[in-house]
Amino acid sequence: MGKKTWGLILSLALVFGTWTGALAAPAKDSWTVYLYICGSDLESKAKAATGDMTEIISAPLPENVKVLMQTGGSTVWHNNMVKNNVIGRFVHTGASGNIVQVDQQPDAVMSNPATLAEFLAYGKQNFPAEHNAFIFWDHGGGSVAGAMVDERAQGKAMTLKEMQNAFDAVYPSGKGQKLLTS
Numbered sequence: 001m002g003k004k005t006w007g008l009i010l011s012l013a014l015v016f017g018t019w020t021g022a023l024a025a026p027a028k029d030s031w032t033v034y035l036y037i038c039g040s041d042l043e044s045k046a047k048a049a050t051g052d053m054t055e056i057i058s059a060p061l062p063e064n065v066k067v068l069m070q071t072g073g074s075t076v077w078h079n080n081m082v083k084n085n086v087i088g089r090f091v092h093t094g095a096s097g098n099i100v101q102v103d104q105q106p107d108a109v110m111s112n113p114a115t116l117a118e119f120l121a122y123g124k125q126n127f128p129a130e131h132n133a134f135i136f137w138d139h140g141g142g143s144v145a146g147a148m149v150d151e152r153a154q155g156k157a158m159t160l161k162e163m164q165n166a167f168d169a170v171y172p173s174g175k176g177q178k179l180l181t182s
Helices: 003-020 040-044 048-057 113-126 160-170
Strands: 031-038 065-072 086-093 099-106 131-137 179-181
Touching: 031 048, 031 113, 040 048, 048 065, 065 113, 086 113, 099 113, 113 131, 113 160
Parallel strands: 031 065, 031 131, 131 179
Antiparallel strands: 065 086, 086 099
């Protein structure tokens, strides 16, 4: 396994541990892990998103966990599943290798907070769960430069404030539903 895969596994272990006090999700609680994959030049030049998606879908999941992925933001994808001119949504559940495209939207800029909010709303409506976790996949520049550098949008990144606004639009603060982010 690559370093990024181990990082994802450790992130998920920490997420599950934060909720349960253990390193595994309890069998009775449902989980949706959102994975927002802005491919950028990491995919077009290095096939990194494809590699990480392949590793993720090769892992068997407990029945109570779903991984919902949204793809976009790259001029080239190095797999037969993801297209570079649309927003793709995929879900990985249960058995190793089980991934299904569940939605396709017109092309959109992944660094646009409205694109993020639409993904969050889609997941909340179509894959409700007792616990939700969120992972951004792309370049990150922290509080200075933001993240989600869609290479088709002249390098524009989403600021932390824009990210917060997108989350607040779908998961308003103080409304009882928690969303963990990484």
